[in-house]
Amino acid sequence: MLGAGSWGTTFSKVLADGGSDVAIWARRTELAREISQAKRNSDYLPGINLPRTLWASPNVAEVLDGAEMVFVSVPSQSLRENLAAVRDLIPPEAIVVSLMKGVERGTARRMSQVIREELGADPAQIAVISGPNLALEIAKEEPTASVVSSENLATATLVAMAARTDYLRSFVNTDVIGTEFGGVLKNLIAVAIGIVDGVGYGENTKASIITRGLVEMTEFAVAYGARPETLAGLAGLGDLIATCESPLSRNNTAGRLLGQGYSFTDVVAQMNQTAEGLASVAPILELAMAKGVEMPIVSQVAEVLAGTMNPKDIAPHLTSNSDEPQPEN
Numbered sequence: 155m156l157g158a159g160s161w162g163t164t165f166s167k168v169l170a171d172g173g174s175d176v177a178i179w180a181r182r183t184e185l186a187r188e189i190s191q192a193k194r195n196s197d198y199l200p201g202i203n204l205p206r207t208l209w210a211s212p213n214v215a216e217v218l219d220g221a222e223m224v225f226v227s228v229p230s231q232s233l234r235e236n237l238a239a240v241r242d243l244i245p246p247e248a249i250v251v252s253l254m255k256g257v258e259r260g261t262a263r264r265m266s267q268v269i270r271e272e273l274g275a276d277p278a279q280i281a282v283i284s285g286p287n288l289a290l291e292i293a294k295e296e297p298t299a300s301v302v303s304s305e306n307l308a309t310a311t312l313v314a315m316a317a318r319t320d321y322l323r324s325f326v327n328t329d330v331i332g333t334e335f336g337g338v339l340k341n342l343i344a345v346a347i348g349i350v351d352g353v354g355y356g357e358n359t360k361a362s363i364i365t366r367g368l369v370e371m372t373e374f375a376v377a378y379g380a381r382p383e384t385l386a387g388l389a390g391l392g393d394l395i396a397t398c399e400s401p402l403s404r405n406n407t408a409g410r411l412l413g414q415g416y417s418f419t420d421v422v423a424q425m426n427q428t429a430e431g432l433a434s435v436a437p438i439l440e441l442a443m444a445k446g447v448e449m450p451i452v453s454q455v456a457e458v459l460a461g462t463m464n465p466k467d468i469a470p471h472l473t474s475n476s477d478e479p480q481p482e483n
């Protein structure tokens with residue numbers, strides 16, 4: 155596992171509980187020591203006991219030695235530099251699995267695309283995992299489900315078998331684009347919901363934004379080749395519900411601070427974990443424009459982030475440039 159934050163550590167626990175031998179690369183020596191010796195990661199997962207077999211090291215060569223599967227859970231904006239540093243250490247036959255839910259600023263690439271470019275990997279050896287997977291809930295072994303996606307169904311199946319415990323069920327599909335974009339786009343809608351919470355509006359506003367948000371997510375992803383069913387599944391609607399409802403969500407939390415009147419700079423300074431949505435907004439809007447897809451809710455989030463829209467004005471009724479009523483479907 156590359157990355158010892160909340161998701162990397164939690165997913166390592168899942169894999170270890172599923173019977174795999176798991177090693178984690180942690181940037182900080184103290185954190186690696188805490189995971190290996192105390193079987194804890196108290197900064198990211200307070201109160202969670204990790205499996206006895208799990209160990210971590212700041213020495214990435216030691217962690218990757220002999221790996222059959224390499225899972226990656228670092229902030230999306232740091233993926234390329236992290237992969238460049240370990241490219242020669244990843245065993246050539248290893249399956250590489252992205253656990254990340256962002257797109258790269260500047261290139262607007264999905265994480266599996268960055269992996270492919272940086273490692274020169276065969277797409278059949280790459281998988282992505284997404285779904286309603288708030289790390290702390292899974293670390294507490296509260297039951298949920300994930301989707302493992304790869305262009306090669308056999309690869310997805312191998313990974314799903316490793317990522318199976320009595321508290322996590324992994325489904326498979328071959329719609330990598332839909333699975334990845336589902337995870338990216340729900341973050342942006344969760345920021346919008348956080349803004350609404352911060353402003354103090356109620357359930358009607360949130361339900362309208364979630365529903366119209368799912369329409370935006372689906373239209374965008376389908377324009378890029380996703381299957382609509384994927385967006386209606388765990389990696390789309392499922393994750394949208396979890397992230398919009400939970401105070402554990404960092405995207406939701408960032409939105410709430412914006413809604414309370416904090417500036418983008420203040421919010422970034424207050425967050426000590428990754429809120430992917432903040433960096434994904436701009437590249438997603440660029441991709442939407444390239445395909446002529448309207449994303450009114452995501453555009454409003456961008457305006458609130460830029461300080462050009464009062465958070466109180468975020469609303470589903472601003473969802474069209476036209477004065478004419480729009481068909482719902």
Ligand SMILES: NC(=O)C1=CN([C@@H]2O[C@H](COP(=O)(O)OP(=O)(O)OC[C@H]3O[C@@H](n4cnc5c(N)ncnc54)[C@H](O)[C@@H]3O)[C@@H](O)[C@H]2O)C=CC1
Pocket residue numbers: 157158159160161162180181198227228229230232236253254255256287288289290426427428430
């Ligand atoms: N936390 C969650 O509930 C879930 C997170 N994810 C995704 O997993 C990915 C990682 O998220 P978390 O583990 O939550 O993040 P986090 O902020 O808890 O941890 C990030 C980890 O990456 C490491 N890292 C390596 N290179 C870095 C760099 N250049 N800059 C900053 N950190 C660097 C950090 O040291 C840290 O261990 C994100 O894409 C997120 O969307 C997906 C599902 C659930």
Ligand SMILES: O=C(CO)COP(=O)(O)O
Pocket residue numbers: 255285286287288289341344393396397402403404405406428429430
């Ligand atoms: O992706 C997640 C849950 O599925 C975690 O969401 P946050 O990154 O907003 O915490």
